[in-house]
Amino acid sequence: MAFPHRHDLETTTLLSRHMGEEEARHLDTWLERGGYEGLRKALTMEPEEIVQVVKDSGLRGRGGAGFPTGMKWSFMPGADDDRPHYLCCNADESEPGAFKDREVLRWSPHLLIEGCMIAARAIRARHAYIYIRGEFFPVLPILNRAVSDAYREGYLGEGIMGSGWSCDLTVHVGAGAYIAGEETGLMASLEGRRAEPRVKPPFPAQVGIFGQPTTVNNVETLAAVPMILTNGAEWYRQWGTEKSPGTKLWCCSGHLNRPGNYEMALGVPLKDILFDVCGGIPEGRAVRAVIPGGSSTAYLTPDELDCETTYEGLKEAGSSLGTASPIVMDESTCLLRATRRIAQFYAHESCGQCVQCREGTEWVTEILTRIEHGDGRMEDIDTLYDLCEQLTGRTICVLADSVVFPLKSSLDKFRDEYEAHILRDTCTAT
């Protein structure tokens, strides 16, 4: 398991400080590196105080939606609610383009365990589950050992770190279903059902796993929590911007000289990440398009890459930060084919509950395939726009919307590609 290329130009190593360092996976070494200090502090604090620190830090969810973490925690019922509360750590990582949670899991498992315990204390949970995607087998021995060691040494279980507070943690392994990453799909899957999302409300904070109040947080979100507790909210805010504080793991893939996972302060221009940190495009070719936040975000053109990598900056540029997973396509890329491959993924992963999603994603894939094979008609472009409308905002979860972002932006920004295929059966890629 080689660690991706590191570049010290602009990277900041908070979350990734011990990535690539095998010994840091073990509890004793981790403790020497300052491990579990954030939890030690949290154990002296009331749940509301922990929530306040995380609110002040401005930390936002790293699972794709960017929802403020402290605020999410504050939705959980308070001390007067005697139902059991639960924390679910979402380690289902399967958005095409994203490969950051695996790095946290396999290099810094104790960081995640500590983050889970702090969050659990903040929301008054007595049991945390880490739901990890089935394919991540190589991670399991590492994570399982860390969890077992943490139990044995009193960092999990009864009377954690000599305090009067107890909390369990269980590792739960999935079995192949992208939709289990959607939070209500995840909850269904954890309950032993098909990973079918459900309508919200009720929100998980009211009705979550086993019918009880639940918070679902992404791996990277929880991994950021210990250092915030240890060093304080102000300290965390020295990185990033007012609305997007802190650092972020960027998953850079596609046509790049140095693809890989890089931690950056939020706000760096996207083009600096792609051209400085990742070394630009192989063989000096030009960029054709970039999908900045994982496959469910809108395409950017080469002249839109100046945008700053914050939640607001990418939104302003007409796309979104998503999972911070830029997929770079050089000038040799057929964007029709690339978009077809993305649509095919969503068609394959639709859980089938909503007609628009089940039929619409299939239909989009079929039309794109037909155009790709030289059998397209100009009316297809209108039909695709029409389908974009059908797939937006009408379904139980946003998987259906996810296909619209790359599809619609490809139609808007690269219409010449579609026309070349339809009218001349050629491609504009070089």
Add this chain to the structure above:
Amino acid sequence: MSEELHPSVAGAQPYMREERQGSGTTDEPLFESDEGRERLEKIRSRYPSARPALLPLLNYAQEKNGWVSTRAMEEIAGALDLTPACVHSVATFYTMYNKRPVGRYLIQVCTNISCHLNRGDDVLERFLEETGTRPGETSENGLFTVVEAECLGACGFATVVQINEDYVENVTPEKVPDIVDALWARAEGRDA
């Protein structure tokens, strides 16, 4: 597994074991041995009701037998007090459960977007050629099953191929013959 398995991770053991797949495929009862009953109890102890233990137990069935048979589903249904139809409907939702035996080496080639941009489709073609199979079909010698996979969560190391539990990263079509040869050698070495 000399160290005692902690209940917190009892449902989180890797379940695509080379030694259980291919010609060694069996369909042994799950909960008749002490080991099986202990696993069942440890897993059940982590959830407030029976049903959440379903996926971990399906995982266990595949860990033990290399696939999840209808018989295993019925056994799990019995252990959790669910109907076999309910277990079947859940098991068929998830793509990683092998509903029939697969080759000793299940080769999953990601052709999703980042791998697609790095010749993932050619890598898939090459694996099919080298193993003489069609997608999803097991080679006659029982060694290889090659399938197209969706994103494996390692996109910066494209093309990504998963062989049973292992990730093989940065695969190019040119590297495929050596990878397949190495699997042949491994299989023969063990049979010898």
